[in-house]
Amino acid sequence: MADPMRIRAQAAxxxxxxxxxxxxxxxxxxxxxxxxxxxxxWFIQEVTATHNGKPVLSxxxxxxxxxxxxxxxxxxxxxxxxxxxxxxxxxxxxxxxxEATVS
Amino acid sequence: MxxxxxxxxxxxxxxxxxxxxxxxxxxxxxxEYRKMLEDGNPADxxxxxxxxxxxxxxxxxxxxxxxxxxxxxxxxxxxxxxxLPRFFADTNKVQDLESRLVTCMETLQGFNGAQIxxxxxxxxxxxxxxxxxxxxxxxxxxQRFNLPQGHAEERKSYEIGKRVFFFRGxxxxxxxxxxxxxxxxxxxxxxxxxxxxxxGDGIGFAAWPAYRVSNGQMWSxxxxxxxxxxxxxxxxxxxxxxxxxxxxxxMGVNAKGAESIAPAIKR
Numbered sequence: 001m002a003d004p005m006r007i008r009a010q011a012a013x014x015x016x017x018x019x020x021x022x023x024x025x026x027x028x029x030x031x032x033x034x035x036x037x038x039x040x041x042w043f044i045q046e047v048t049a050t051h052n053g054k055p056v057l058s059x060x061x062x063x064x065x066x067x068x069x070x071x072x073x074x075x076x077x078x079x080x081x082x083x084x085x086x087x088x089x090x091x092x093x094x095x096x097x098x099e100a101t102v103s
Numbered sequence: 104m105x106x107x108x109x110x111x112x113x114x115x116x117x118x119x120x121x122x123x124x125x126x127x128x129x130x131x132x133x134x135e136y137r138k139m140l141e142d143g144n145p146a147d148x149x150x151x152x153x154x155x156x157x158x159x160x161x162x163x164x165x166x167x168x169x170x171x172x173x174x175x176x177x178x179x180x181x182x183x184x185x186x187l188p189r190f191f192a193d194t195n196k197v198q199d200l201e202s203r204l205v206t207c208m209e210t211l212q213g214f215n216g217a218q219i220x221x222x223x224x225x226x227x228x229x230x231x232x233x234x235x236x237x238x239x240x241x242x243x244x245x246q247r248f249n250l251p252q253g254h255a256e257e258r259k260s261y262e263i264g265k266r267v268f269f270f271r272g273x274x275x276x277x278x279x280x281x282x283x284x285x286x287x288x289x290x291x292x293x294x295x296x297x298x299x300x301x302x303g304d305g306i307g308f309a310a311w312p313a314y315r316v317s318n319g320q321m322w323s324x325x326x327x328x329x330x331x332x333x334x335x336x337x338x339x340x341x342x343x344x345x346x347x348x349x350x351x352x353x354m355g356v357n358a359k360g361a362e363s364i365a366p367a368i369k370r
Binding site for chain 1: 116142143145147148151152277319
């Protein structure tokens with residue numbers, strides 16, 4: 001099981017700013033190990049976010065995204081107490097979902 | 104542009120912004136970049152992992168680290184970081200945060216401490232030590248360094264650290280002091296702190312453990328120091344060696360009064 005994400009969501013005006021820090025190797029598949037063998041690709045392919053269960057973001061990612069990626073987005077109409085959930089799926093079909101409450 | 108007044112205004116603004124760009128030094132640019140990175144410091148992830156590890160029963164003895172004495176009594180984490188390295192009576196040694204954590208993992212959890220010390224950085228239990236150190240450092244964020252120097256061993260450690268710091272050798276005839284002995288030096292675009300005195304809040308000793316964006320790794324002080332030796336083309340003193348702990352004491356005592364911002368983020 002992958003390590004948890006850190007999600008912070010803060011309401012300001014009629015929107016909430018969500019900041020997500022994911023723990024992932026994001027291996028491109030281009031690098032070689034000390035023995036000269038290619039390190040197999042391992043990266044997040046899909047990221048989705050929901051606001052109180054309703055999808056608000058869906059993104060397709062590739063190997064060019066950094067290790068331990070950081071993502072920030074705004075959700076219109078989100079207020080304090082709402083739930084924001086973020087899910088990622090990587091190319092090994094590993095999944096991780098974490099939820100945060102808007103403050 | 105249709106409006107000549109606007110065109111002139113636009114040109115003036117352009118000139119002004121160009122002049123501003125020229126006065127902005129490379130160091131300002133780096134500071135700005137760091138500021139942007141700070142908001143999503145992946146060190147947070149290691150912090151969370153370290154906190155979980157502290158409370159998790161692990162090892163042959165299936166125990167947590169919650170009774171670990173980091174110098175302020177068993178289980179006291181807040182404020183421990185800014186008083187390390189210090190002398191510990193039970194091991195009869197001056198220890199820094201990481202070597203002390205290994206001691207706790209050995210005595211409380213039953214791990215093989217010597218084995219952990221031999222493990223390469225970034226592998227197996229070493230990763231856990233780094234995560235724990237990150238969390239413990241974060242618990243003292245904003246506090247000021249105040250290393251104890253009451254015990255004779257602590258004063259000895261400082262003196263040894265000072266000698267190691269000024270010891271020149273290796274194929275490049277370098278010492279730590281070659282780069283960190285005076286203010287205003289840099290390697291390429293990186294400003295080098297003067298570590299013979301307090302370099303200021305959150306600089307030098309007060310910034311590690313830190314997350315390095317360039318390689319995506321969390322670096323503890325021990326790894327930082329061992330890499331300094333690599334850059335000097337010295338042999339590694341090794342994890343938790345007397346030399347690296349003494350250097351920690353030297354830098355920590357010099358940094359007295361400096362505010363800790365650890366875990367920081369580095370380019």
